[in-house]
Amino acid sequence: MDLVANLAQGFATAATPSNLLLCFVGCFIGTLVGVLPGVGPIATIAMLMPLTYKFDPTGAIIMLAGIYYGAQYGGSTTAILINVPGESSSVVTALDGHAMAKTGRAGAALGIAAIGSFAAGTVATVFIALLGVPMTKLALLFGPADYFALMVLGLALAVMLARGPVLKALIMIVVGVLLSTIGQDAETSDERLTLGIESLADGIDFAVLAMGVFGVAEIIRNLESVEKRDVLKAKIGKLLPTIAELRQSFWPIARGTGLGSILGILPGNGATLAPFASYTLEKKLADDPTRFGKGAIEGVAGPESANNAGAQTSFVPLLTLGIPPNAVMALLVGAMTIHGVIPGPQVMTKNSELFWGLIASMWVGNLMLLVINLPLIGLWVRLLKVPYRILFPSIILFCCIGIYSINNNPDDVLAIGAASIFGYVIIKLGFEPAPMLLGFVLGKLMEEKLRQALGISRGSFYVFLERPIALALLIGAVIIVFVAVLPMVRKRREEAFQE
Amino acid sequence: MGTSNPTPGRPELSVKSWQDFIGGCTVVVAAVFALWLGWKLPFGSFDGIGPGMMPRAVALLLGILGFLLILASFLNSGEGAIGSIAWRGLIFVLAAIVVFAFSVRPLGLLVAAPITILISSLSNRESKPVEIIAFSIAMTVVSIALFKFVLQLPIPLAPWLLGY
Structure with a gap:
């Protein structure tokens, strides 16, 4: 079968010594930033992207991807041990994970999180491999109008899935799209909204925006409050869950994996919903829902699996359609473009080594993460004690060096300063920056596709109604926006995020 | 956005969420600024979109949304406060x-x-x-x-x- 041959090719690529090393480095750094509060995968990948210029594209993407899913693992460690979700995706894990830790079952919680994530990662790897070929074929049917409609759907989903009020998320997306129009027009080379500033002629660099908003602005906000961290005093205990606990966790892991795999494929960052959805589902299905929040192992096993599966399948829209579903994937678009790889259906045909190599490396990476996380847990616990006051100056230094190295241009460093002021204002006004980054990335693509679509149809908007794919996607987007503003759903959504 | 009136008949007209009010004003100002910056760019037509269409259309949409946020700040108390600045x-x-x-x-x-x-x-x-x-x-x-x-x-x- 093709699948076996493809995966075999992938594993051959992923198993070369240099790729294995890069995968390990990525997973290790990912776990590190996942564990350390205040540093996330977005800022880290933006920071390290210029350092991967020297590698070949496959190795570079393997490492950057490792940072992303490694951070999901690391985030759960802090959630369980100190009740501080290292990443927003592990908010749910903190509920029952930390409750387990307080009763001396931290080891079991860490163990089941790792086992669940590994199982989910394995299934998700096969799932992506299975989906890759049909999705690529589907993508080849897509015309410009369909792409435009798909991105509208993606943004609509992003609005619905964002935290906080719908209107504010919508504003952030529109701000992102507006920022994306800054710079020279792709067709006519007119300078747009540049204020005559020379360095804005090429548009705002995505890495600068991501680093400023998610790296530096986040630091400034963290400096507002004196840090409090109650590192677990109790012993971690045995890492291996008991047979009974494993049996209890089996179905939650299976359901979480399924949920996460499907939600992850959705454009507009469906993966963020996965842990919440899984937690709600497990609570509903439980014989005794009152155990949840007090250390129910299902409340760790399900969401952790969902989280990891979703993180992996979110590569599918990027690799097959060329549309990044979240900010991390958007950064990977940048990394791929630098190496001359154009995200989209061509990846599989023209860069099949990268495609299958990346998929196989995810499984390899998951295996490495088991080793990095479980036996080395003591190391991470010790790292948790690194005070923020010596952590954040290093982040700032690395941001500066990283951005300077992209073009060897000190102006880019100043641009980070500007982006961080902008980011801090946004945060202070209660806006969520993540949808903005997605709007920023999709904005450029949307304008391009809209131009193409209307150019082909000679200015007729019927093109969006005539094509069944475009029409279906647009109807989907309208339904989503409509549903998102319905008062009833809004209340449910708030409840889900609060849990 | 929301439709809840605190006292039926005589709605109280005061800002309930300063964060949203200031946020909305900032957004409107930014949108007007972008509109002004992009004013001279050729708009083009639908079969040949000019460089000015997207920026202006998006800025207009942003302005409307910002205005809605200002309205909402009178109705909903919002979720956060601006707090002190570091x-x-x-x-x-x-x-x-x-x-x-x-x-x-x-x-x-x-x-x-x-x-x-x-x-x-x-x-x-x-x-x-x-x-x-x-x-x-x-x-x-x-x-x-x-x-x-x-x-x-x-x-x-x-x-x-x-x-x-």
Whole structure:
């Protein structure tokens, strides 16, 4: 079968010594930033992207991807041990994970999180491999109008899935799209909204925006409050869950994996919903829902699996359609473009080594993460004690060096300063920056596709109604926006995020 | 947005969420500014979209949404407050970045790295002088070893001393 041959090719690529090393480095750094509060995968990948210029594209993407899913693992460690979700995706894990830790079952919680994530990662790897070929074929049917409609759907989903009020998320997306129009027009080379500033002629660099908003602005906000961290005093205990606990966790892991795999494929960052959805589902299905929040192992096993599966399948829209579903994937678009790889259906045909190599490396990476996380847990616990006051100056230094190295241009460093002021204002006004980054990335693509679509149809908007794919996607987007503003759903959504 | 009136018949007209009110005003101002900046760009037509269509259409949409947020700030109490501004953090973090930008080329990483660490450390009240100095030396060694020697980035090391 093709699948076996493809995966075999992938594993051959992923198993070369240099790729294995890069995968390990990525997973290790990912776990590190996942564990350390205040540093996330977005800022880290933006920071390290210029350092991967020297590698070949496959190795570079393997490492950057490792940072992303490694951070999901690391985030759960802090959630369980100190009740501080290292990443927003592990908010749910903190509920029952930390409750387990307080009763001396931290080891079991860490163990089941790792086992669940590994199982989910394995299934998700096969799932992506299975989906890759049909999705690529589907993508080849897509015309410009369909792409435009798909991105509208993606943004609509992003609005619905964002935290906080719908209107504010919508504003952030529109701000992102507006920022994306800054710079020279792709067709006519007119300078747009540049204020005559020379360095804005090429548009705002995505890495600068991501680093400023998610790296530096986040630091400034963290400096507002004196840090409090109650590192677990109790012993971690045995890492291996008991047979009974494993049996209890089996179905939650299976359901979480399924949920996460499907939600992850959705454009507009469906993966963020996965842990919440899984937690709600497990609570509903439980014989005794009152155990949840007090250390129910299902409340760790399900969401952790969902989280990891979703993180992996979110590569599918990027690799097959060329549309990044979240900010991390958007950064990977940048990394791929630098190496001359154009995200989209061509990846599989023209860069099949990268495609299958990346998929196989995810499984390899998951295996490495088991080793990095479980036996080395003591190391991470010790790292948790690194005070923020010596952590954040290093982040700032690395941001500066990283951005300077992209073009060897000190102006880019100043641009980070500007982006961080902008980011801090946004945060202070209660806006969520993540949808903005997605709007920023999709904005450029949307304008391009809209131009193409209307150019082909000679200015007729019927093109969006005539094509069944475009029409279906647009109807989907309208339904989503409509549903998102319905008062009833809004209340449910708030409840889900609060849990 | 919401339709809840606190007292039926006589709705109270006062800002309930200052965060949303100021946020909405900022958004409207930004949208008007973008509209003004893009005013001279050719709009084009639908079969040949000009460079001005997207910026203006998006800015207009943004303005409307910002206006809606202002309206909402009268109706809903919102979720957060602006709170205090971390001036100390803001100033020293930005200063560190600016100093790095201006010092990396003429002075090189050997000088820019410790200065950046020192200045940004000042933004935190809890920082201890001895710890900061020791840490800035350590971080300089680490970053030079990592970026200059392991990754071989073409970043200046100490042009005034070594010539590169």
